[in-house]
Amino acid sequence: MAISEQLLKEVSLNLLKLASMYLPDEVVEALKKARDNETEPIAIKQLDAILINIGLSKDKKVAICQDTGLPLFFINLGTGVRLDGDPIRAFWDAAKIATKEVPLRQNCIHPITFKNLGTNTGWGIPAVHWEIVPESDYMDITAATKGFGSEIHTATAWVLTSEDIRKAAMRAVLDVVEDTMGEACPPVIVSLGIGGTSDVSTYNAKKGLFRVPFGADHPDPMIAEMEREMLQAVNKTSLGPMGFGGNNYALALNIEIAGTHTSIVPITVTFQCWADRYASARIYNDGRVEYISHPDALAYFK
Amino acid sequence: MATYHLQVPLKDEEIRKLRIGDIVFFTGEAFTTRSKFQRYIFDQGHEFPFSLKGRNLLIHCGPVVIKEGGKWKAVSFGPTTSIRFEKWGPKSIKNWNLKCIIGKATMGESTQQAMKEYGCIHVSMIGVTSNLGLSQIEIKDVFLKDEMGSIEAPWLVQCTDYGPFLVDIDTNGDNYYDTMDEIFKQNKKKAFEYLNIPEDFDYTKLY
Numbered sequence: 001m002a003i004s005e006q007l008l009k010e011v012s013l014n015l016l017k018l019a020s021m022y023l024p025d026e027v028v029e030a031l032k033k034a035r036d037n038e039t040e041p042i043a044i045k046q047l048d049a050i051l052i053n054i055g056l057s058k059d060k061k062v063a064i065c066q067d068t069g070l071p072l073f074f075i076n077l078g079t080g081v082r083l084d085g086d087p088i089r090a091f092w093d094a095a096k097i098a099t100k101e102v103p104l105r106q107n108c109i110h111p112i113t114f115k116n117l118g119t120n121t122g123w124g125i126p127a128v129h130w131e132i133v134p135e136s137d138y139m140d141i142t143a144a145t146k147g148f149g150s151e152i153h154t155a156t157a158w159v160l161t162s163e164d165i166r167k168a169a170m171r172a173v174l175d176v177v178e179d180t181m182g183e184a185c186p187p188v189i190v191s192l193g194i195g196g197t198s199d200v201s202t203y204n205a206k207k208g209l210f211r212v213p214f215g216a217d218h219p220d221p222m223i224a225e226m227e228r229e230m231l232q233a234v235n236k237t238s239l240g241p242m243g244f245g246g247n248n249y250a251l252a253l254n255i256e257i258a259g260t261h262t263s264i265v266p267i268t269v270t271f272q273c274w275a276d277r278y279a280s281a282r283i284y285n286d287g288r289v290e291y292i293s294h295p296d297a298l299a300y301f302k
Numbered sequence: 303m304a305t306y307h308l309q310v311p312l313k314d315e316e317i318r319k320l321r322i323g324d325i326v327f328f329t330g331e332a333f334t335t336r337s338k339f340q341r342y343i344f345d346q347g348h349e350f351p352f353s354l355k356g357r358n359l360l361i362h363c364g365p366v367v368i369k370e371g372g373k374w375k376a377v378s379f380g381p382t383t384s385i386r387f388e389k390w391g392p393k394s395i396k397n398w399n400l401k402c403i404i405g406k407a408t409m410g411e412s413t414q415q416a417m418k419e420y421g422c423i424h425v426s427m428i429g430v431t432s433n434l435g436l437s438q439i440e441i442k443d444v445f446l447k448d449e450m451g452s453i454e455a456p457w458l459v460q461c462t463d464y465g466p467f468l469v470d471i472d473t474n475g476d477n478y479y480d481t482m483d484e485i486f487k488q489n490k491k492k493a494f495e496y497l498n499i500p501e502d503f504d505y506t507k508l509y
Contacts, residue, residue: 042303042323042428042468049429049466056433066366066378066432103377105366105453116451149383149406159505168505170497174490181482183383183407185430233493237486242430243407244468245482 001285003139005085011281011289012073012094013101014297015143018279020068020102022058022300024293026214027251027276034187034241034248043246047187050241050274061102064275068104069145071095071126074207078136081285091128092121094143104145129203140292142210142280150184150271154205156198157267169194169267170230173253176269177234182243185273187251190234193268196258201266204256209272211254212280212292223255230255241274251276307463311356312401314421320469322478326425327465331442331458332359332404336382338454339446340390344397351445352458354398359461362387362405364453367441374441376459380432384409384424392416406430408470408479418475425467438464 031054035047057064073091096119098104106118108125120126157172159165169192177190193204217224231253240246251274260266280292291297303323308316310330320326333352342348366378384405387394391413394400403409403424417423427435443458450456470478491501 045466046429049427049431049434053429053431053433056436060433062433062436063366063378064432065430066364066380067382068366068378103366103368105364105378106451107453152383157505158508160508163505167497167499167503170494170499171503171505174493178486178490181407181479181486183385185406229497233496236493236496237489239482239486239489242426242428243482244426244470244478245485 001287002082002084003283003285003287005087005090007283007287007289008083008087008090009093011283012091012141012143013097014291014301015141015279015281016071016094016098016145017102018294018297018300019143019277020063020098020104020145021061022294023054023064023276024214024278028054030215030251031187031274034251038246038248040240040246042244043240043248046241046244046246047248063102063104064277065147065273066105067147067149068102068107069147069277070107071098071120072144072146073126073128074142074144074210075128075130076133076140077130078133078138080135080137081139088128091126095120095126129207137285138282140280140282142212142278144210144278147273147275147277150188150273153180153184154202154268154270155179156201157269159265159267161263161265165265166226169226170233172267173230173234173269174237177237177239177249180271181239184271185275186239186243187241187248187274189272189276190250190253191270191272192253192255193266194255194257195260195265198266200258201268204258205268205270208254208256209270210278214276215252218255223257227253227255305466310359310461312358314401317401317423318421318473320423320472321474322469322472322476322481324469325466326469327463327467328359328461329463330359330461331357332361332461332464333357333459334361334363334365334457335387335394336362336364336454337387337390338450339456340387340394342446342450344390344393350398351456352443358399358401360394360398360400360403361459362403365457367452367457374444376436376439376441378432379435379439380430381406381427383407388413395420395422404467408477414471414475414477417471418473421473423469423473424471425469428466428468435464438462
């Protein structure tokens with residue numbers, strides 16, 4: 001038994017389509033909750049417009065935002081999984097087909113020559129991040145279409161271990177939010193990668209944006225408590241939806257950690273806009289597929 | 303906070319009476335612009351590809367478009383981050399006689415200054431919602447598509463009560479974001495207080 005390249009391509013294509021057109025129910029619920037607890041008139045207008053927009057894109061099967069981002073894949077690969085064919089080709093083919101069929105904006109360019117192949121592929125994009133999971137016979141795939149209005153506000157602070165790290169992390173987040181204001185299209189998801197080398201903290205921050213399921217706590221209660229506190233604190237800034245005032249600047253704040261150097265802790269802060277575009281599925285070695293973020297995925301495409 | 307339904311070409315006196323926080327809708331022609339087009343015109347000295355007569359509403363946007371039955375149609379069309387175009391903001395306002403720029407968030411000081419001098423405003427779409435506007439805009443034409451590509455090329459669109467937009471820079475030189483900066487500074491204290499962190503707490507910056 002093995003997962004075929006064809007199956008991987010089909011599932012990846014469905015995930016990219018779902019991610020770009022259809023926000024997961026948990027995200028929509030969080031936005032509705034934000035709407036219900038909002039008191040600022042301008043914020044209520046912003047959230048109403050956002051919720052109508054989400055419904056329109058899902059019903060009409062069109063991209064939620066004209067910046068359809070760059071495609072990304074996060075893979076948790078069980079050691080018991082056998083792959084038949086070229087998985088990277090499957091992801092690239094999925095991005096090419098999604099670009100035509102959704103359609104997605106042709107965003108991916110060469111960083112120096114600016115050449116655009118028109119397919120949202122090329123020069124390492126879609127980026128595919130692999131993690132190996134022992135003793136499992138399935139692969140989890142999360143596809144994300146990452147818009148750059150929020151991406152460009154990613155920043156890393158370096159905090160000495162002589163500092164109070166909790167206070168410093170909070171300070172770093174508020175400083176980055178102050179630089180970002182409404183430009184990341186709030187209500188955002190804020191994610192922090194704390195610890196590791198620079199690459200690891202950035203990767204962890206990015207991974208934290210697409211935690212499945214949406215809104216889940218970190219498994220370590222100490223870190224989950226930090227997440228709750230920092231989310232409250234960020235919302236106390238009253239920047240609100242789109243940064244024009246209100247109670248809801250962030251829908252979630254996630255933290256991922258990694259071991260770090262004895263002298264210093266990198267804290268990477270990154271954002272996802274309210275259009276929290278991701279979709280995930282589990283493919284078993286025997287070819288069974290479960291759509292995790294969008295359980296009605298197959299009915300949606302009929 | 304008042305609501306206005308404006309006709310393009312936008313009139314100077316109408317634009318000058320708008321204030322930050324007002325809500326506006328537009329009917330008439332508008333064109334999209336991104337940096338490749340501004341570089342093409344201002345840095346490379348090319349001629350503007352169509353008549354600007356009566357066209358004084360600009361949209362910072364790179365749409366998703368399809369061709370259906372030989373006709374262009376937008377499938378996702380929303381204003382994008384305006385600060386990216388700051389370098390050409392004043393020149394665009396002055397040379398193109400703009401009365402309003404539709405974008406996202408804010409622009410810089412030099413554009414703000416030009417808006418005051420030439421009577422132009424900046425507005426952001428409420429919610430930054432790319433599909434809400436689809437029934438309110440219709441593509442009329444595109445220019446330089448081969449040179450620029452479909453994202454960066456200027457698209458000429460017909461707007462029908464396109465909005466709502468929030469005025470965030472007005473002709474007084476007032477910027478909604480400056481007021482939010484002040485609110486943020488006040489509330490940053492509240493956030494620290496909530497976490498029992500002294501308001502002046504900072505950590506050693508290495509560089």
